[in-house]
Amino acid sequence: MNERIKKLKEQSSNSQAVLSIERAKLITEFYKKTKEIKLSKPVERALAFKYILENKKICINEFELIVGERGSFPKDTPTYPEICIHSIQDLKKINDREKINFKVNKEAMKLQNELIIPFWKENSIREIIFEKMDANWKNAYDAGVFTEFMEQRAPGHTVLDNKIYKKGLLDFRKEILKNIEKINNINDSEAQYKKEELNAMIIAIDAIINFAKKHSKKATQLAQQEKNLIRKNELEQISRICDKVPAKPPETFWEALQYYWFIHLGVIIELNTWDSFNPGRLDQHLYPFYIKDIKKGILTKDKAKELLQTFWIKFNNQPAPPKVGVTAKESNTYTDFCLVNLGGLNKLGENTVNELTYLILDVIEEMRLLQPSSMIQVSEKTPDLLLRRALKIIKTGFGQPSIFNSESIIKELVRQGKSIKDARNGGASGCVESGAFGKESYILTGYFNLVKILELTLNNGIDPFIGKRIGLATGKPDDFLSYNDLFNAYKKQLKYFIDIKIKGNRIIEQLWSKNLPAPFMSIFIDDCIKNAKDYNSGGARYNTTYIQGVGLGTITDSLTSIKYNIFDKKIITMNELIKAIKNNYKGYEKIENDLIYNTPKYGNDEDYPDEILKQIFQIFFKLIDGRDNTKGGKYRINLLPTTSHIYFGSKVGATPDGRKSKNPLSEGISPVQGADIKGPTAVIKSASKIDQIKTGGTLLNQKFTPQIFDKEENIDKIIALIRSYFRLNGHHIQFNVVTANTLKKAQKDPVKYKDLIVRVAGYSDYFINLTLELQNEIIKRTEQIIS
């Protein structure tokens, strides 16, 4: 790492996240000014976007080569009052909280209080959503049955394909103008809407080009003042590049990176989309530029690496916008889930791994930043060398790059109806979510607490936490004469709450479509231009809506426990179990011990619990998969938690698997923490008993002690482990290479371990930034010690 990168990294890592009031102030000004003018929604949004870009501060940091910040400086993080208004209490809390805080200065407080809150009150989409939801939805939401992704962040999960590297925005502009001309004004009933949407895209294009040109001017000014000749020359280059891209197509490696970065900034300034934004298959997109520049002699390997490193810093400078309420609990991190994809197959099904893939891995290893997150796609055609290289980084305990199965991703996407070409050009984004890059809107709508449903079933639909009925009356525990009786009741409750969630989703999807279109982002996702339809209204080629199941391990072990201990072996009665649960196992330690140690558990390659796992997976799948969303697409499931397994756990009392009240649920499709005692092959066999191809992503984490990675031949065995999982259609696997002992030490002495990074769920985070509950959950995960 050279001096420049060291300084930039230091600056990025050491900056405190700050709440920026700039965007909120500008958008409020804009809406005040245009109050009397009647504008269509898309045009209004595009003009607001233009206003922000015209008036926001332009920032070019010292030393950097890729320029542009979302805020006024690194980690200056805006708010989006049209989506979520932070109350003064929220801001105080965000400022004061020990972890994942954002400093809020006096001016921001004042503006929030005097300008922003009064203007947006009752008009943010968050308030509208909560206002429109019925009592059933609210009860379920409050009880922790499900969460709602779109209540304070915009629909996202957009990943770019390679289109921007071939065309400049002026080319997009021409295409849009042509499409406007093509609209049939007489026979197309949507003609007016279509025109407005396309006009909005034109406004947004002009806005971002001007924004880039402002950077060009600023760079020229800085160059004039610069005394160091080398830096002067760099600034002149930056100026030239920002004058050229994104208006015109990029011709060099540097131009391609800067082009992407402007598009990235545009998307995350327009709205606070989930999973920030993502360049997708970066090694593939950049490779032609890399080779061309090297041949021409205008780029060296070192220079390419340096450019990539400054590009990496830009991502790390943009924390996820400050979250509040349940969303802060389910996704409690600065990370904004941009996931760079490396490797995989091309549209012809050929291996894509190239020299740049390895160079980017060097960058990931050296930078060791939380953002952007990274992954490798491993196909049967991928050489072991790539896995070996990736494992060398993973063994440092960084949790990156994560490892994905290309064949599974492709099979999943094809099952959902995508073309093989679009599927092969796809990958995973966010944590583990499969998508057709550049062509799909795949929206995660909320986590779903599979374990809470059992608690409600065992309480005849009443939530024991509040003593209020929120579910169906499906019978008292005594009424269940067989395991099937219980399971049928569970199924009824599950259907009831999934229906509530989907009913809410329909309203919320349409609210976003109507109130907050995203004309800028829509430019980049096929076929929004062709359809003259917004990303948020179903303009994309594929429109998928997801519900994410959480607590698969805990629910499997809980149902297994009931079937095994009550109905099959008759070790305890239902009454005893219910009493033990009500008392949180206090005074029932013998029962608790049997439930934990003498009951079959998921994760050990045993058919007894694993059959129940399959049963639960199948009903969750059947109740959701294939249902229509409001955008012409379908509902699908995936299985991942971010940090919701902690939040959901806090909403569920003791469970029949021996878990104590309010303790975390299991994470992803990983077994219950500590329940998998037969080693990693058994975990993999168990996890692959669910038909993962029917999901849009699953998440399996394993904790290995660092010693396993010490020997070269053990690395071969880890590679074989991964390859075997993938042959069994496993979607994703990642390793936490750390001992519980180290983690315990870090809890005691956080300052000393401030750089310790761990794999949480589908992302990595600084250990000391995690809540205590989450820290403890990770410590409790089974440590695969190989003796």
Added chain:
Amino acid sequence: MNEGIIFDVKRYAINDGPGIRTTVFFKGCPLNCWWCHNPEGINSKIEKFNKKDTVGYNLNVKDIINEILKDHIFYNESGGGVTFSGGEPLLQINFLHSILIECKKNNLNTAIDTCGYSTIDNIDKIYDKVDLFLFDLKFINEKEHLKYTGKSNKIIIKNLIYLSNKGKKVQIRIPLIPNITDTSENLLSIKQFIDKLRYIDEICLLPYNKYAEVKIAKFKLNSKIKKLSTQTDKKLNQIKKIFDSKKYKVKVGG
């Protein structure tokens, strides 16, 4: 014989031969080494150590094979297979033989981790169904051997020569017990002996680990060894140098 006594089946065993393996531990061993890694496996009967821990259980061939086959895909992917260890697997020769027949029907790679204290007949019986012998060698000096393992090493040495003459893949495993087997005198005599053998594939030097001490404490066993510490990397390198040879590979660890 269709049934035998096993005390553990360990999956994802990565130190008991090539690739990812499942190791089946047979209960009972003719030796009684001071440092035994699995002291609870020495006695050939099922033992109840305390309220919670009973070591050993009867298992039939069919169940063992089913358990082994669970990880078939991992063996295929890694070039692994199944290892029979213990205890001493050759002590339950008929049971072992029945299992090996089934393993070969399923095209599995097989390894036997043996202390070498057995009869030539036993070795002959299973010979063509075993792909790799992991042969433990502790001392060349008979007195020392008798002192630390309870048995003479004459048969062991004879068997090792027999196996190496047959040309079967043999990996010699030397447990490095501080100041007991890891003395330069002992190691040099082992080296001299090995160099005279006809065919040897690999030498594995097994650094001392505390696993035995943990088990001794857990099962409240009498122990003749005091707390020992693992060899340093420097020391291991010195030992490795002793064995440097063009005839066979030498590695540290299983």
